[in-house]
Every structure is written in structure tokens, then in C-alpha cells.
Amino acid sequence: MESHVMSVSFSSLTITFMLIFMLFGTSITDRIMMALVHMNSMWAILSVSIVAIAIQYWQMQYRLMPPGPVRWPLVGSLLSVGFQYRHRTYARLANKYGPVMHFRLGSANVIVVCSPEVAMEVLKTKDAEWSSRPPTLSGKYIGVDFHSLDFAPNGPHWRHLRKICATHIFSPARLRAQAHIRREEVLRMVDHIFAASQRSLGLGLGLGLGEAIDLRSVSYSLMDNIISRVLFGNKYTQSDHPIAKVMHSFREDVQEAMVLAGAFAISEGELFPALSWLDLQGYHRRIKRVSQRLERVYRMIIEDHRRDLEQGEYEEEEEDFVHVLLSLQGEDRLSDKSLMGLMMDVLPFGKDVVAAVLEFAMAELIQNQSVLRKLQGEIDRVVGNGRLVDESDICKIPYLECVVKEALRLHPPAPLTDPHYNEEAVDLAGYKIPPKCIMFINIWALANDPKWWDEPSEFRPERFEAAIGGNNDFRYLPFSAGRRKCPAGNLAYATMEHAIAVLVHAFDWSLPEGELSINMEDEEFGASSAKKYPLLAIAKPRLHFVPFKLPPT
Numbered sequence: 001m002e003s004h005v006m007s008v009s010f011s012s013l014t015i016t017f018m019l020i021f022m023l024f025g026t027s028i029t030d031r032i033m034m035a036l037v038h039m040n041s042m043w044a045i046l047s048v049s050i051v052a053i054a055i056q057y058w059q060m061q062y063r064l065m066p067p068g069p070v071r072w073p074l075v076g077s078l079l080s081v082g083f084q085y086r087h088r089t090y091a092r093l094a095n096k097y098g099p100v101m102h103f104r105l106g107s108a109n110v111i112v113v114c115s116p117e118v119a120m121e122v123l124k125t126k127d128a129e130w131s132s133r134p135p136t137l138s139g140k141y142i143g144v145d146f147h148s149l150d151f152a153p154n155g156p157h158w159r160h161l162r163k164i165c166a167t168h169i170f171s172p173a174r175l176r177a178q179a180h181i182r183r184e185e186v187l188r189m190v191d192h193i194f195a196a197s198q199r200s201l202g203l204g205l206g207l208g209l210g211e212a213i214d215l216r217s218v219s220y221s222l223m224d225n226i227i228s229r230v231l232f233g234n235k236y237t238q239s240d241h242p243i244a245k246v247m248h249s250f251r252e253d254v255q256e257a258m259v260l261a262g263a264f265a266i267s268e269g270e271l272f273p274a275l276s277w278l279d280l281q282g283y284h285r286r287i288k289r290v291s292q293r294l295e296r297v298y299r300m301i302i303e304d305h306r307r308d309l310e311q312g313e314y315e316e317e318e319e320d321f322v323h324v325l326l327s328l329q330g331e332d333r334l335s336d337k338s339l340m341g342l343m344m345d346v347l348p349f350g351k352d353v354v355a356a357v358l359e360f361a362m363a364e365l366i367q368n369q370s371v372l373r374k375l376q377g378e379i380d381r382v383v384g385n386g387r388l389v390d391e392s393d394i395c396k397i398p399y400l401e402c403v404v405k406e407a408l409r410l411h412p413p414a415p416l417t418d419p420h421y422n423e424e425a426v427d428l429a430g431y432k433i434p435p436k437c438i439m440f441i442n443i444w445a446l447a448n449d450p451k452w453w454d455e456p457s458e459f460r461p462e463r464f465e466a467a468i469g470g471n472n473d474f475r476y477l478p479f480s481a482g483r484r485k486c487p488a489g490n491l492a493y494a495t496m497e498h499a500i501a502v503l504v505h506a507f508d509w510s511l512p513e514g515e516l517s518i519n520m521e522d523e524e525f526g527a528s529s530a531k532k533y534p535l536l537a538i539a540k541p542r543l544h545f546v547p548f549k550l551p552p553t
């Protein structure tokens with residue numbers, strides 16, 4: 001114990017000198033050294049000791065917390081973590097500090113978990129203690145004053161929204177009722193790719209290659225169309241509708257909101273509350289302005305749907321989420337703020353997250369042609385080549401599920417869970433965690449650790465032919481687990497599986513001439529972690545299908 005205290009004092013003294021050196025440069029350090037050497041400045045010794053004791057005290061308050069990199073006064077562990085690729089940085093630091101780590105990010109205590117056992121403790125055994133959300137600026141502005149499901153703290157409001165989502169929004173019956181929307185939009189996507197490939201082949205450049213298809217824009221428009229139709233129907237695509245006129249800028253605002261919410265899961269104002277009034281990066285100002293613009297359009301959509309309901313102006317099969325939510329009665333009834341919050345949950349998060357996985361999955365299939373061929377063979381066996389694969393065929397193609405699961409393992413669009421939060425003190429893995437800590441489970445690290453996965457960096461869907469990811473398997477959590485688990489897993493799987501099946505059934509895919517490989521490592525962050533560079537690929541039709549005749553949107 002004594003030697004521990006001595007070593008803490010020694011390291012505090014060293015840290016103090018380093019701090020003084022960093023803050024004031026060599027001249028003051030020299031002067032202090034001179035003063036110490038000549039023993040004629042007791043003040044220097046006294047002040048250095050006071051700072052050393054203060055730092056020692058600062059470090060001692062964390063003695064029962066999990067280990068982590070040095071927490072410097074003011075900046076805490078920020079220098080070791082940074083803002084980019086945090087899931088990878090945390091995974092690397094776990095090799096040094098262990099699977100449960102504590103970081104001081106400004107004034108916030110952040111705990112990061114990289115072990116399946118402790119993830120289970122957080123998301124299962126102590127799920128109730130950890131199922132709140134921190135009071136962040138994104139929750140206030142993007143989360144419509146904490147009314148959205150994603151940002152709502154644990155409590156009656158959040159429980160109410162979860163129930164509404166389970167019974168009315170993401171229920172199996174609702175999923176079936178919207179199958180025609182997904183089918184039509186997937187066909188529209190194939191139609192678009194088919195036309196593009198014919199057009200470029202028709203140009204007769206003599207290369208036998210079609211023009212490169214931008215699979216990023218294909219995936220994002222597919223998801224944009226599906227999620228918009230599911231959420232508020234398709235009448236806002238008609239250019240004479242007043243809401244159609246603001247849709248373009250609305251989409252840009254949604255995108256900006258996601259960047260603001262995602263880029264700093266905890267913004268600088270939250271890291272250093274004392275400095276928040278300065279708003280050095282303009283974050284507060286931007287997030288406030290964008291949320292006001294979004295709210296204005298959400299209100300227009302709600303009013304328009306209210307009019308539809310009053311005038312009975314929609315067909316039952318065109319009933320969208322906003323109609324459903326506005327029709328709720330009795331204790332299920334929602335305020336306009338909650339409705340706006342739910343729109344915010346579904347629109348940007350829903351479309352970006354699924355589109356990001358689609359793009360990564362196609363990139364892996366193009367890079368791993370043997371897997372692509374195997375999947376095409378499985379689909380041909382069930383469907384043949386006279387028609388396109390349909391959502392109802394998917395349960396007969398188990399290898400497709402393995403492909404999607406493997407893409408989610410290598411490229412989880414949410415590599416860290418959303419921030420969990422404990423209102424009360426809680427014990428975790430033998431450590432004492434004080435109240436109001438932010439908790440992230442490192443989903444990416446759990447799914448990519450060689451301790452639990454054979455050659456984790458390989459894209460090998462066959463590993464999912466064995467049972468992985470059951471209720472007690474906390475190595476694989478792309479949708480997280482427990483009370484805060486993603487409520488839209490069924491919708492996400494149905495959409496991803498159908499889209500991938502159709503893309504590989506209808507086309508052969510290869511890289512554009514001269515490109516040898518795809519950069520999978522570089523990612524960018526918004527609502528989700530996505531491929532940094534858009535995926536360009538050549539599509540060659542492989543079926544004898546009749547081009548589709550779809551109604552114009």
C-alpha cells in the first residue's frame with residue numbers, strides 16, 4: 001500500500017513537471033529547476049507539492065473505477081481517444097487496460113465494455129440500471145426535447161413509445177402490410193440498374209463492360225424511398241404538393257442533423273459545460289437551427305395527415321406510420337412532440353443505417369466472388385431464372401441470412417451502442433461505478449476479436465451456419481440487446497435480405513476495369529458508420545426477365 005502511495009506521488013510529481021513544461025515551456029521549467037537546485041525558493045517546492053497532491057487526489061477518486069488511460073485535468077482522456085474511429089481505438093486500448101475501461105472525456109465519465117461477459121452484465125443482468133440515456137444536446141434538439149424513442153431517458157414516456165412501436169409500427173402484421181412497398185421499390189432499383197447497364201452496353205464501346213453503377217447512391221435511394229413511403233406515404237413526391245417543394249431542403253437538413261448527432265456523440269459543450277456558452281465550434285447554434293427547420297416540416301406533415309384523416313382521403317393500403325400514430329386513441333394517444341420524435345427515429349436512422357450495411361455487404365460480395373457465386377447458386381436453386389426472387393422466397397435461402405449476418409459482424413452500422421446511462425451508483429465487474437456515467441458497449445470489438453472469432457477479418461458467411469447470436473451470446477450484438485435493443489430488427493433484416501437477394505440474382509457484379517480491391521477500412525460517421533468512399537461496380541444482367549413496368553412515383 002505504502003509503495004503504491006509512493007509511486008502515485010512520484011508519478012504525480014512527474015505529471016506536474018510535465019504539465020508545467022507543457023503549459024509554460026522550458027523557461028519556467030528551468031527556473032523551477034534552478035530554484036530547487038539552489039534551495040532558495042521554498043515557495044517553488046510548496047507550490048509543486050500542492051499541485052502534486054491535487055493531482056494525486058484527482059487520480060484517487062477513480063481508484064474503484066475501471067482502469068483507463070491517464071485522465072489529465074481539464075481534457076481527461078481525450079488525447080488518448082480522439083473523436084474518429086472510436087470503436088477501433090477503444091478496442092486497441094482494451095488490449096492494454098482490459099475489457100472494461102474508464103475514460104474521463106472532459107467532465108463526463110465514460111465506461112466502455114469490450115467483453116461478452118460484461119456486456120451481458122450491462123444488457124441483461126443489470127439492464128434496468130443501465131437503460132437510461134444521458135441528457136445530451138442531440139437529445140434536446142435532434143431528439144425533439146427527449147421525446148424521441150432513441151433519446152428518451154428511461155421512464156414512463158420511453159416505455160409508452162416502446163409499446164407503441166412494438167404494437168403499431170414494427171409489429172409483424174405491419175411488416176407484412178408494407179411488403180408491397182418494399183417489393184415495388186426493390187423492383188424500381190433493379191429497373192434503374194438494368195436500364196443503366198443496357199444503356200452503356202448499347203453504346204457499343206466494344207469493351208463488353210457496362211457503365212459503373214454507384215451502389216452507394218442506389219442503396220441510399222432505395223432506403224430513402226422505402227422509409228419515406230412507410231413513414232408518410234408517397235404523395236410528397238408529387239411536385240405540385242406544397243410539402244414536396246420543401247422535401248429537398250428537408251432531406252439536406254435531416255442529413256446535417258445526423259452528422260451533428262453522430263460526429264460528437266458527446267459534443268464539446270457537454271464535455272466542458274463551463275465553456276459551453278462560448279460554443280467555439282458553433283455546434284450549439286447549428287444543431288438548434290437545424291432542429292427548428294426540421295420541426296417546421298414535421299408539423300406540416302402532421303397537419304396534412306390530420307386533414308387526410310378528417311376528410312377520409314386515403315386508401316387503407318396506403319395507411320402510413322403517421323396516419324397510424326395520429327389515429328391512436330385513449331392512453332395510446334401521442335402528443336405532436338412525441339410524433340415528431342418518432343419520425344426522427346424512423347426517417348434518418350432507419351434509412352442511413354440499412355443503406356450503409358447494404359453498401360458494405362455488396363462490397364464484400366464483389367470482393368469475394370466465390371461467396372457471390374455460392375449465393376447466386378442457392379437463389380437459382382430456389383427461384384430459377386425466369387422470375388425475380390421475392391421476399392416470400394427468402395426463408396428458403398438460409399445462406400442469404402448468413403451473408404447478411406456476416407456483413408453486420410464485420411461492418412456493424414452502429415459499432416458502439418447508443419450511450420447508455422446509470423441514474424444510480426452500480427457495481428460492475430467488481431468495480432464501483434458512480435451515478436451518471438455514460439456506457440458504450442463496443443459492438444464492433446465483440447464481433448471482431450480473435451479471442452472469439454476464427455480469422456475475424458475474413459468475410460466468411462459459413463461461420464453463421466453454426467448457431468451464433470442466441471439470447472446468451474453477447475459476442476454478436478449488431479442490434480444490441482435488452483430493453484434498449486433496436487426495435488426495428490425485423491424491418492431491417494427483411495429489407496436487407498430482399499435487396500441483396502435481388503441484386504445478386506439479377507446481376508453479376510465486378511469491379512470497374514483497373515480496380516483491384518475495395519477499401520473497406522476507411523469509414524465515415526453520421527447516423528451510422530459507413531464506407532468512406534462510394535462503391536462503384538459493373539453490373540451485368542444474368543436473367544432473362546422482362547423489364548418492369550412500374551407506376552411512376
Ligand code: HEM
Binds near residue numbers: 149347479480487489
Ligand atoms: C441494419 C440495421 C440496423 C441496425 C444494425 C441497428 C442497430 C441499432 C443499435 C445498435 C441500437 C442501439 C441500442 C442500444 O443503445 O443498446 C439501435 C437503436 C435503435 N434503432 Fe436501430 N438498427 C438498425 C435499423 C433500424 C431501423 C431501420 C430503425 C427504424 C426504422 C431503427 C430504429 C432504432 C431506434 C428507434 C432505436 C432506439 C431504441 C431505444 O432507445 O429504445 N433501427 N439500433
